Amino acid sequence: YFEFTNNGTISTTTATSTSLTLADNSNNSFSLRAKDLAGNWSTATTATAEVSLMPVVINEVAWAGNSTTYSADEWIELYNRTNLPVNLNNFILYSKTDSGPYLSLSGTVSSSGYYLIERSPDNATISDIAADLAVSFGNGLSNFGENIALVYKPTGQATTTIDEIPYDFNWYAGSDFSYYSMERYDPDIAGTSASNWGTNNALIINGKNAGGGNVYGTPKARNSLNYLINKGNGVYSSLTLSASGSPYFVNGLQSVTASSTLTIEPGVVIKFNAINKSGLQFINGGKLSAVGSSANPIIFTSFYDDSYGGDTNGSIGSTSPAYGDWYGVRIDSPGTESTISRALFRYGGWYYSGGGWTDSKANLYIANSSASISDSIFEYARVYGAKLSNASSTLAGNTFRYNNNGVEGASAGLSSELGKLALNSNIFSNNKRGLYVVSSNFDSSSSFNSNTFTSNTNEAVYSSGRLGSYTNNSGSGNGVDAIYISGTITQNGATATLLANSLPYLLNGSVTVAASSTLAVNSGVALKGWFNNSTSYLNVYGNLVVSGTNFSDIVFGSMFSSPAKGNWGGVRLYSGSYSSISGATFEYANTALTYNSSPISLANVKFNENNLGVSADTASRNYPVSASGVIFTNNTATTSPGGLW
Numbered sequence: 001y002f003e004f005t006n007n008g009t010i011s012t013t014t015a016t017s018t019s020l021t022l023a024d025n026s027n028n029s030f031s032l033r034a035k036d037l038a039g040n041w042s043t044a045t046t047a048t049a050e051v052s053l054m055p056v057v058i059n060e061v062a063w064a065g066n067s068t069t070y071s072a073d074e075w076i077e078l079y080n081r082t083n084l085p086v087n088l089n090n091f092i093l094y095s096k097t098d099s100g101p102y103l104s105l106s107g108t109v110s111s112s113g114y115y116l117i118e119r120s121p122d123n124a125t126i127s128d129i130a131a132d133l134a135v136s137f138g139n140g141l142s143n144f145g146e147n148i149a150l151v152y153k154p155t156g157q158a159t160t161t162i163d164e165i166p167y168d169f170n171w172y173a174g175s176d177f178s179y180y181s182m183e184r185y186d187p188d189i190a191g192t193s194a195s196n197w198g199t200n201n202a203l204i205i206n207g208k209n210a211g212g213g214n215v216y217g218t219p220k221a222r223n224s225l226n227y228l229i230n231k232g233n234g235v236y237s238s239l240t241l242s243a244s245g246s247p248y249f250v251n252g253l254q255s256v257t258a259s260s261t262l263t264i265e266p267g268v269v270i271k272f273n274a275i276n277k278s279g280l281q282f283i284n285g286g287k288l289s290a291v292g293s294s295a296n297p298i299i300f301t302s303f304y305d306d307s308y309g310g311d312t313n314g315s316i317g318s319t320s321p322a323y324g325d326w327y328g329v330r331i332d333s334p335g336t337e338s339t340i341s342r343a344l345f346r347y348g349g350w351y352y353s354g355g356g357w358t359d360s361k362a363n364l365y366i367a368n369s370s371a372s373i374s375d376s377i378f379e380y381a382r383v384y385g386a387k388l389s390n391a392s393s394t395l396a397g398n399t400f401r402y403n404n405n406g407v408e409g410a411s412a413g414l415s416s417e418l419g420k421l422a423l424n425s426n427i428f429s430n431n432k433r434g435l436y437v438v439s440s441n442f443d444s445s446s447s448f449n450s451n452t453f454t455s456n457t458n459e460a461v462y463s464s465g466r467l468g469s470y471t472n473n474s475g476s477g478n479g480v481d482a483i484y485i486s487g488t489i490t491q492n493g494a495t496a497t498l499l500a501n502s503l504p505y506l507l508n509g510s511v512t513v514a515a516s517s518t519l520a521v522n523s524g525v526a527l528k529g530w531f532n533n534s535t536s537y538l539n540v541y542g543n544l545v546v547s548g549t550n551f552s553d554i555v556f557g558s559m560f561s562s563p564a565k566g567n568w569g570g571v572r573l574y575s576g577s578y579s580s581i582s583g584a585t586f587e588y589a590n591t592a593l594t595y596n597s598s599p600i601s602l603a604n605v606k607f608n609e610n611n612l613g614v615s616a617d618t619a620s621r622n623y624p625v626s627a628s629g630v631i632f633t634n635n636t637a638t639t640s641p642g643g644l645w
Helices: 618-622
Strands: 002-006 009-013 026-034 045-051 056-062 075-080 091-095 102-104 114-118 148-152 160-165 182-184 197-199 239-241 248-250 253-256 261-264 269-272 279-282 287-291 298-302 328-331 337-341 343-346 362-367 370-374 377-379 384-389 393-396 399-401 412-417 421-424 427-429 435-439 447-449 452-454 459-465 469-471 474-476 480-488 495-498 505-513 518-522 526-529 537-540 543-547 554-558 570-573 578-587 591-595 601-608 612-616 626-628 631-633 637-640
Touching (some): 056 148, 056 160, 269 279, 343 362, 362 377, 377 384, 384 399, 399 412, 570 578
Parallel strands (some): 239 261, 253 279, 279 328, 287 337, 298 343, 343 377, 362 384, 377 399, 393 421, 399 427, 412 435, 427 452, 459 480, 480 505, 495 518, 505 526, 505 537, 518 543, 526 554, 591 612
Antiparallel strands (some): 091 148, 182 197
């Protein structure tokens, strides 16, 4: 008997012949071997077959010619959809409308290759691209439409229609005013579908006409419309962008909506129109799943960026990408969580005053949604590398760099307001600011751990309003090597804790600890002030708990490299506040500690190089004073009034 294997499925038979029905657009493998009566197997015979009922299609038609001067220079492009070369002998391309043209084809079109037919015996219709067939089209292609067919007709056999463009009282697309070609969106969809044809976008073009001018089409190259995501339409059902279809092109503002997920495979490149500006937005339940790999990251970048996806606009280096070439990716889709990993975002953040996207200004903007973002790079944005607004998100292992073109004071690698943020092991370098966190309602349970800040023009971290938890963050070479804090940093009824970092905390003006809240300061913390003694204060209306052991454990001091007395105002404790301060040094302040109707509790505290160490009003002195291990060195005055203890 025989053992027959069809695409991995094994069957046996004693018949000497068999027939199979194979699916269209399929690749098939076969194996056949025989077993004799003695149980011996023959050597297997193998074969492969690719089946396509539409192996070659009409891909592009320049029915209006190439320009006013060269309107007779018409051309037609065919495309081989298969993985094998196709012999075009016995193929005929003709007009069913008037038999002009009527062309018997010859030669071979390579796998996934193009076959260019020009209406010019001198092969000059496309001056810089050789035609596969240059021949008269007879009367030429009518500007009012024709029924064009590609058929297969071996000698003595019936004619089989392979592909066709019907007559519909006009061409489906193209222009005899601008001389843009008619392009097929998808070679896998029938040419009889009007929705599968469109006009070249004049951005992605190829070739020169007989006079050396641009051809507004893509002869012997991928069609401009084939780069589009979902034909440039909104995405209303889940869609996957495959690496095999990359690069993709977004021309305008495109939405993913209706609870759809856009899944992007590793290695995909998406380019955004830098001329009309473009962006990708996720709304109404739409979400993004973009998970790349180390070898094949996912790229979101400018149309002008030749570093990824090639020279898409054919500029040969005459155009270059720039900050704000495109709007960015915007996710404002409440109730969703997007995932981004090993992706690269570049050159986004465009907006215009009084117009679109003024709330984002970022490569990636996430609002009223959540996201997990890891191992990705955000660079060259107009204002923010990424921006989060009421977006509870986790970011780990990312790099934010070169987001620093100076158009706005708030420019930063990452900006975040509202929401709960977990920021771990990220790198911020060469931005205007590293991290910008601002909001009076920021979730104080947010955490910032083991992030690195280098060479940012201004502050490493700028935090306005409620503080999250900062620990083990480091930095160098920034305009201000500090965690810059301002406003009211605590929340009523809650405790905020200053944890140790190699970066100091820096008071920006008067910083407030709210009533009925607590600021805890742990060992290893440096809290500094600067500018002058009238603006840089820590004002405490709630509780201040400073928990060191030795003088050097916690330092309240000056940010200046050459510090001096009065560099900053000091700590002021107001009526209703409570403090417990131990194991700390206060230095270079105007008045290091000022008690206003607040009890004094000091242990192992050093006052060094201040104008005044401690000031206490009458109400404060009426409380029991607890002071042990307190020393004063090089202060202009120790206490006011003198002899507090």
